[in-house]
Amino acid sequence: MTQLPRSTTRRRLRWGLSPVVAIALASTTLTLQANADPGDEARQRAAVTGDNVVLQWNQQTVDALAVNNQGSEHPTPPPVGGRTLAIVHEAIYDAWAPYDRKAMGTQLGGDLRRPRADRTENNKRKAISFAAHRALTDLFPKQKATFDAKLRELGYDVAEVDSVGAGSPVDVAVRATDAILDVRHEDGSNQQATPSYATPEGYYQPVNPPQDVDHFDKQKIVDPNHWVPLTVNGQTHPFITPQFADAKPFFIGDPGRYLPPPPPEYGSEESVAAIGTQMERNANLTERQKAIAEHWQYKDSTSSSIPQEWAVFVSRRDHHTLDDDVKLFFALNIAEGDEAVVDWKTKVDYDYGRPITVIRYAMAGQQIQGWAGPNQGTRTIDGSQWRPYLKTPAFAAYGSGHTGFTAAGAEILKQFTGSDAYGGSGTIRSGSSKIETGMPSQDIALKWDTFSDAAQEVGESRLWGGVHWEFDHTEANAQGRKLARDVWREAQQYFNGTHDNGTQDNGTHSGAHDSGTHDKASHTEERTHG
Numbered sequence: 001m002t003q004l005p006r007s008t009t010r011r012r013l014r015w016g017l018s019p020v021v022a023i024a025l026a027s028t029t030l031t032l033q034a035n036a037d038p039g040d041e042a043r044q045r046a047a048v049t050g051d052n053v054v055l056q057w058n059q060q061t062v063d064a065l066a067v068n069n070q071g072s073e074h075p076t077p078p079p080v081g082g083r084t085l086a087i088v089h090e091a092i093y094d095a096w097a098p099y100d101r102k103a104m105g106t107q108l109g110g111d112l113r114r115p116r117a118d119r120t121e122n123n124k125r126k127a128i129s130f131a132a133h134r135a136l137t138d139l140f141p142k143q144k145a146t147f148d149a150k151l152r153e154l155g156y157d158v159a160e161v162d163s164v165g166a167g168s169p170v171d172v173a174v175r176a177t178d179a180i181l182d183v184r185h186e187d188g189s190n191q192q193a194t195p196s197y198a199t200p201e202g203y204y205q206p207v208n209p210p211q212d213v214d215h216f217d218k219q220k221i222v223d224p225n226h227w228v229p230l231t232v233n234g235q236t237h238p239f240i241t242p243q244f245a246d247a248k249p250f251f252i253g254d255p256g257r258y259l260p261p262p263p264p265e266y267g268s269e270e271s272v273a274a275i276g277t278q279m280e281r282n283a284n285l286t287e288r289q290k291a292i293a294e295h296w297q298y299k300d301s302t303s304s305s306i307p308q309e310w311a312v313f314v315s316r317r318d319h320h321t322l323d324d325d326v327k328l329f330f331a332l333n334i335a336e337g338d339e340a341v342v343d344w345k346t347k348v349d350y351d352y353g354r355p356i357t358v359i360r361y362a363m364a365g366q367q368i369q370g371w372a373g374p375n376q377g378t379r380t381i382d383g384s385q386w387r388p389y390l391k392t393p394a395f396a397a398y399g400s401g402h403t404g405f406t407a408a409g410a411e412i413l414k415q416f417t418g419s420d421a422y423g424g425s426g427t428i429r430s431g432s433s434k435i436e437t438g439m440p441s442q443d444i445a446l447k448w449d450t451f452s453d454a455a456q457e458v459g460e461s462r463l464w465g466g467v468h469w470e471f472d473h474t475e476a477n478a479q480g481r482k483l484a485r486d487v488w489r490e491a492q493q494y495f496n497g498t499h500d501n502g503t504q505d506n507g508t509h510s511g512a513h514d515s516g517t518h519d520k521a522s523h524t525e526e527r528t529h530g
Contacts, residue, residue, distance in 0.1 A: 053125050053154065054092060054325035055312055057132035060150055061088045062308055064140045066301045078401040079244040079340035080189075080197055081302025086250055086337025087184055088135045093330035093494075094176035095131035095169075099124045100323070102497035106250075107179035110497070112172050123169045124322060129154055130161065130173035138181050139191070187248035189241075197241050204242040204348065211357060216384045218364045221357070224266045227396040228357040237394035245348035249338045251490050258342045258483050260475035263352045263398045266362075274469050275362050278355050282466050283369040283378045285389060287440045291428045293389055293465035294435055296402065296458050303402045304336040306458060307409025310451060313424050314413060328416050331491040335408040335484045342483060343404045343476065344395075352398035355466055359386045371466075374436050388466025389435070399476030400468045403459035407480030408487075410451035415488040420450040 051059075065076045065084060076084075094105040098112035099119040105112060114123070133151050137144045148158045164171045190197050207226040211217065221228065229236050249255055264270035298305060311332055315325050363383025370386050372379040414420045426446040433439040448454035459477060462468040493499035 050316070051312075052315075052320075052322045052325055053128050053132075054322065054329055055315060056150075056154075057088065057092065057129065057136075058085075058308055058312070058329055060132070060147070061085055061136060062301060062305050064136060064143055064146070065305065067143060067146075068140055076302040077197065077241045077244075078303050078405065079241055079247070079344050082304040082333075082336040082340030082405060083184075083189055083244075083247070084139055085304055085308070085333040086340075087139065087180060088132055089329045089333040090180050090250065090337075091131040091135040091173075091177040092128050093326055094180060095127040095173040096124055096323075096326045097494070098172050098176075099127065102495075104494050104497050104499050105176055105179075106494060107183065108176065112176060114167065114172070118167075121322065125154075126156065126169035127173045127176075128322075128326070129156060130170050131177045133158075134161070134173060134177040135181070183248070188243060189247045190243055197243075199238070199241065200243055204239050206239065207351065208357075210236045213356070216357075216360045216364070218361055218384065221361050224353055224358055224361045226351045227353055230356070230392060230394070232391075239348075239396070240394050241344065242348050242395070244340060244344035246345070247341050249341045250334045251487050252338045252342070252483060255338075255342045255345045258479055259346055259349065260399060260479050263350055263469070263471060263475075266353075266358065270471075271358075274471065275355075275359055277470060278463070278466065279359060279363070279368060279370065279386070281463060282371050282386070282388065285371060285378075285464060288444055289464040290389055290436065291433065291440045291444050292446075292457065293461045294433055295428050296461040297390055297465065303458075304333075304340070304405045304409075306402075306406050307332060307336065307413070310409060310413055310422065310424065310454060313422075314417060317423070318417070327491070327495055328412075331416060331488055332409055332412045334491065335412050335487040336405055338483055338487060339404050339408045339480055342479065343399065343401050346399050346476075346479070347396040347401075350398050351396050352472075354392050354397045355469065356386070356388055356392045360384050390462075390465035390467050392467050397468055398472050399479065400459060400462050400472040401476070402462050403455070403468075403473045403476035404480040406455040406458040407477045408484040410455040411481045411484035412488055413451045415485065420452050422448050422451045422454060424448045424454065 061084060065081055068076065090106055094107060094112075097103040097105045098110075098114045101116075101119070104110050129151060133147045136147045140147075151158050160170045161174060164174060185192055190200060193200075206229055208222050208228040209220055210229040210231045211220060212231045227239065229238060231237075252258065264274065296306070308329075311328055314320075315328065318324075320328070360383060363386060366383045367380050368383050368386065369378055370381050371377070371389055372381055373387065410420075413422075425448070428440060428444040428446065430440055430442045430444075431438055446457075448457065455477070459473040463470060463473060490499070
């Protein structure tokens with residue numbers, strides 16, 4: 001069996017646990033024999049943390065996203081990450097719903113409802129696990145052995161799917177998950193292409209020709225407002241997964257109603273100010289800003305994975321039941337999946353230029369102050385050589401995906417818990433930078449009192465990294481929060497069994513319905529009676 005990388009787990013153990021669990025882990029040694037079952041470590045870790053199967057399959061999904069891109073020039077494309085997490089948790093939710101007295105599935109409504117005697121914790125766990133396994137195997141077929149091993153680790157027989165008993169938890173999981181996959185295979189993401197998520201031929205054509213990142217030529221720029229493909233070490237990187245702009249969302253109906261206003265035109269007062277602000281920021285980077293920029297880039301995973309850490313923290317902090325986590329991660333990741341569509345529609349529709357090309361175009365031939373490269377600090381350089389601290393992603397700037405995904409996540413967590421209070425903390429270790437040697441020179445403490453603080457830091461990290469404009473961040477923040485509030489309202493209707501499934505057409509939702517705001521009292525009622 002392929003061993004999963006532990007980088008995500010290690011990161012979560014540093015700051016993703018409540019103080020009690022963190023102390024327990026710190027004082028517990030997980031010692032494995034050389035010939036031990038590969039699942040032993042995971043079982044012991046789950047025993048120490050008390051993680052339920054929702055958290056365990058969520059971690060399996062995050063790990064799968066990282067494994068799938070080892071050796072790739074690019075991390076998991078952000079919309080692929082958001083869609084993946086949404087599908088897995090929709091499958092988990094739809095397999096769980098039949099064991100609740102009122103919750104409705106997203107595709108089959110109440111058709112799979114089980115009698116009261118069947119609504120046990122064991123049946124819920126089993127249905128959830130087989131649903132997650134089936135969804136993940138469809139999304140990552142090359143990793144099936146890993147997912148099979150996870151089922152066995154949890155005490156289940158993978159072969160049960162070959163002889164399903166009617167009405168059994170495995171039957172419920174298969175039927176619920178297959179109904180979702182039937183919709184998602186035709187959602188426009190191009191998952192089943194070779195390779196997966198390949199851009200359909202002729203779908204997108206850049207306005208500007210490629211630019212060699214080391215030899216900028218201003219004369220080749222057709223329109224500085226628009227995105228420019230970059231050639232790095234002789235390889236030109238095309239716009240990644242532009243087809244997600246037209247992919248079918250999960251809940252929100254028309255993605256166009258979430259589009260922010262157009263970004264400023266090149267040469268406008270706002271554009272000139274944005275260029276000046278970004279140049280000043282780049283020339284005066286602090287160690288802390290560099291470290292945070294590098295920390296939140298999530299180069300081995302995807303930006304939609306960031307809110308997963310916050311949700312795991314909340315689950316442990318608030319002592320969630322299995323039902324609580326099914327609902328939380330469902331709402332959270334449907335928002336991430338819909339954010340993937342809206343953010344990519346924004347990027348493709350406006351096709352806005354990144355700082356690396358717009359600033360070089362504006363300042364070519366002028367002597368400016370700028371970060372000169374790893375371990376070179378700030379120097380006087382020609383404007384055509386301006387460079388961001390982080391590598392520029394291969395898609396348009398407006399708006400910031402990091403901001404959109406984390407703003408949506410923060411808003412769902414705020415709505416679910418009835419409060420913006422977070423309480424997470426962590427440490428960026430000295431010398432941990434992969435960009436500059438010996439940086440940071442000392443440990444950097446991180447602390448987020450609220451989910452909003454955490455999301456704001458993630459968004460700002462992209463400004464310090466030099467890959468986004470201020471308005472990329474501010475507009476994505478507003479858009480992501482609006483979307484999340486709409487998703488949350490509709491999710492509640494599924495939880496409460498009041499959703500009008502008659503408004504669905506082959507999995508297409510009519511959009512969020514206004515069912516009022518969520519407060520702490522209503523959440524308490526859900527946890528007690530759901």
